[in-house]
Amino acid sequence: MKFDNILSDINGFGKFQIKLVLLQVLSRITVPCHFLLNNFMAAVPSHHCNISALDDGDLFRNLTLDQQLTVSVPLTSGGSPSSCMMYSKPQYQYLSGFNGTNKTSAVECLNGWVFDNSTFKSTIATEWDLVCSRKGMNKSTATIFFIGVMFGAPIFGYLSDRFGRRRLLLVSYLCSLTFAILSAFSSSYVMFSVMRFFTGMSLAGISIISIVLNVEWFSIEHRTFSGIIISLDWTIGNWFLALLAYLINEWRMLILVVTSPLVLAIFAWRWLPESARWLMANGKTDEAHHYIKKCAEMNNRAKCLSTITPTTLLEVTDNEPRDKKYTIIDLFKTPDIRKLAISSGIMWFGLAFTYYGISLNITGFGLNPYLTQFIFASIELPMKVGVYFFLEKIGRKPGEIATLLTTGLCLFINIFVPQDKWLARTVVAVLGKAMSEASFTIAFLYTTELYPTVVRQNGLGYTAFMARLGVSISPLIVLLEDVWHLLPSVIYCAVAVSSGLMAFLLPETLNRRLPEFIEDIDKPR
Numbered sequence: 015m016k017f018d019n020i021l022s023d024i025n026g027f028g029k030f031q032i033k034l035v036l037l038q039v040l041s042r043i044t045v046p047c048h049f050l051l052n053n054f055m056a057a058v059p060s061h062h063c064n065i066s067a068l069d070d071g072d073l074f075r076n077l078t079l080d081q082q083l084t085v086s087v088p089l090t091s092g093g094s095p096s097s098c099m100m101y102s103k104p105q106y107q108y109l110s111g112f113n114g115t116n117k118t119s120a121v122e123c124l125n126g127w128v129f130d131n132s133t134f135k136s137t138i139a140t141e142w143d144l145v146c147s148r149k150g151m152n153k154s155t156a157t158i159f160f161i162g163v164m165f166g167a168p169i170f171g172y173l174s175d176r177f178g179r180r181r182l183l184l185v186s187y188l189c190s191l192t193f194a195i196l197s198a199f200s201s202s203y204v205m206f207s208v209m210r211f212f213t214g215m216s217l218a219g220i221s222i223i224s225i226v227l228n229v230e231w232f233s234i235e236h237r238t239f240s241g242i243i244i245s246l247d248w249t250i251g252n253w254f255l256a257l258l259a260y261l262i263n264e265w266r267m268l269i270l271v272v273t274s275p276l277v278l279a280i281f282a283w284r285w286l287p288e289s290a291r292w293l294m295a296n297g298k299t300d301e302a303h304h305y306i307k308k309c310a311e312m313n314n315r316a317k318c319l320s321t322i323t324p325t326t327l328l329e330v331t332d333n334e335p336r337d338k339k340y341t342i343i344d345l346f347k348t349p350d351i352r353k354l355a356i357s358s359g360i361m362w363f364g365l366a367f368t369y370y371g372i373s374l375n376i377t378g379f380g381l382n383p384y385l386t387q388f389i390f391a392s393i394e395l396p397m398k399v400g401v402y403f404f405l406e407k408i409g410r411k412p413g414e415i416a417t418l419l420t421t422g423l424c425l426f427i428n429i430f431v432p433q434d435k436w437l438a439r440t441v442v443a444v445l446g447k448a449m450s451e452a453s454f455t456i457a458f459l460y461t462t463e464l465y466p467t468v469v470r471q472n473g474l475g476y477t478a479f480m481a482r483l484g485v486s487i488s489p490l491i492v493l494l495e496d497v498w499h500l501l502p503s504v505i506y507c508a509v510a511v512s513s514g515l516m517a518f519l520l521p522e523t524l525n526r527r528l529p530e531f532i533e534d535i536d537k538p539r
Contacts, residue, residue, distance in 0.1 A: 017291050018234055018527050020322060024306060026233020028313030030287075031240070034231055037286055038224045039247055041187060041279035045221050046251035047258075047272035048194070048213065049163075050373055052156040052489075053383055054259040055268060058139045058149070060130040062087055063100035063123035074104055084108050088120045098122060098146035122147070133382070135263040142203045149493075151203065156489040158207045160370075162214025163221075164482030168342055170219035171475015175340060175468065179227040180288040186219025187283060191276040198269040218482070222474040229462045230291040230470075231309070234525060241459025242402045248451075249398070252391030260384045295467045295530055299324045340469045340532075342476055350535045355473070357519040358461055359480040361414070364513020365457055367484030368421055369450040371491060371506040372443065389440070390447050397448040401455055409524040410460040411517060417453035418514030421446050425507035429500055450510075464520065466529035484509075 018026075065086040069075060074082065085104040087095045099120040129140045139145055144152035174182040193216055197209035225244055232240040255272060262268045287309070293302035303324045310319050345355040373390065404413050424446030431439050457477075465473030494501045529535055 016527060017294055017530070020306065021233045023318045023322070024310040024315045025313035027236035027239070030309040030312040031231055033312070034287065035228060035243055037282050038228070039250070040275045040282055041220050042224055042247035043251035043254055044273060044275050045217055046248045047255045048217055050252070050255060051269070051272065053387060055137060055265040056139060056152050056155055057134050057137045057383065058145055058152065059134050059137070061097050061127045061145060062095050064125040064128050065100060067125045068104050070104060081109060100124065133263065137265050138206065153489050153493060155207060155210060157486045159210045159214040160482045160486040162211035163218045164479050164486055166215030166218030167222055167478030167482060168475040171222060171471040171478070172341060174223050175471040178288055179223050179292060180286055182219055183223050183227070183286065184283050186216055186223065187276055187280050189216035190220060191273060191280070194269060194273040198266045218478060222471065222478050225458050226462055226470055226474060227289055229459070230289040230467070234527060237463065238402060238405045238459065242398050242455065245398060245455040245458065249391055249394040252387065252394065256384055256387040256391060259387070291467055340472060342472045344469050344532060345473060345476055348532060348535070351532055353519065354464055354535065355476065357516055358464060358477050361513045361516045362457060362477040362481040363484040364509045364516065365418060365450070365453045366481035367488045368506050368510040369454055370485045370488045371502070372447050372450055389444055393444050393448045394451050397452050398455055401452050405456065405524070409522050410456055410463070411520055411522045413456045414453060414460060414517040415514050417449045417456060418510055418517065421449040421453060422507050422510035422514065424449065425503055425510060429503045429507070460523060463523035463528060466531050466534055468531055
């Protein structure tokens, strides 16, 4: 008898599983908020050099603001005032339409910048002047955060495989809340960057542990539903972020508000169960029986408990190598699991690189960032309904391949759509975002099913590491537009297609038992 048989007896989709999913909504909606927070927290409003230092008397002060800018700020090739350059002294000849050569060369801003605060009251860009020559520092805050996620994923993956899902989930809650609050009260850019690194590291635990805990409690026939329903938390979190960012245009307060659900999640943690599948795989049969009993009673299957005792659970695991302590190194020990790890790692790098390349560039489509964020979030709901039926009828592997290749196609099309055709660009971008989100939704469920229980969290930690490696690089790719304005789009497109092709090397998992041990990977399933 395998655990999947026991789960079918006690109902692998009942009140117990619904309660498990609902309890984790509180923590999971904070994850997309923080992952996409840079769209608003690090937004760069319209700005120009502070020209107050050029005030040389009544003549300057009697000019209108537009006239002051005319004599103080050079124009770009597009005809708009420069954001990063100014004249060293007023050029009054331009008031009369003078078109001669300016003998006074423009210089970089001498006294800081003036920002348009009509959309954002304050952001980290306006707080620490992260514009012009320092714009790379602004972009790097997203990279620093995702580097934290990148390191946090394998750490929490290893620890939760070693000490259990439930215990490490609480650690992740507490650390995420603490570091997020500290980042909101940062007094310098360096402190903020360090706190964001540790916030990302802590949130990685919520991201990977919660989905495994859910999937391990669902029966085979309901695993697809569990993967889709859990992914809806990301959609809810996106809506939550769009609404809160619209209502709160001060970056410190925005961080505090999007983090606040974790306070409730900490109180709700006491009702979360440990994974009985993990407990059995690690020989903790008495504890496993305790949670199996709770599940059976809540799902009105108490009659089944007569045949399920700690002794029978011990018999199930007696012949398995449960005393071994597994690490991420075990993902590369046998040829089959090594092939699985390499292929899934490259696939995750590409899909995350592409997803965040689209998601962190919401200002490039002609709409305000709040509306773009809302549209991107809204398209996810019908997409995930479609993904559910696709996965149930066709499978995980073709779904992953199709969504990644379609994402690449959308990015390829947008390369040739002119910037002024904002409606067409937005439609194609929304479709690409939907396909990219679909690939993420499938990948979480797919990867959870691919790796055996004893290294499942290690596997998700490793793939999350690869994903966040891609994400940490993704925001910096935008800076390559200074080399060639289409280069970022070309790179995102190529990576999406490459990761889709890599998915061909993975096996199908539809309607198959979850592997419990590494040895199960080598057996036909």
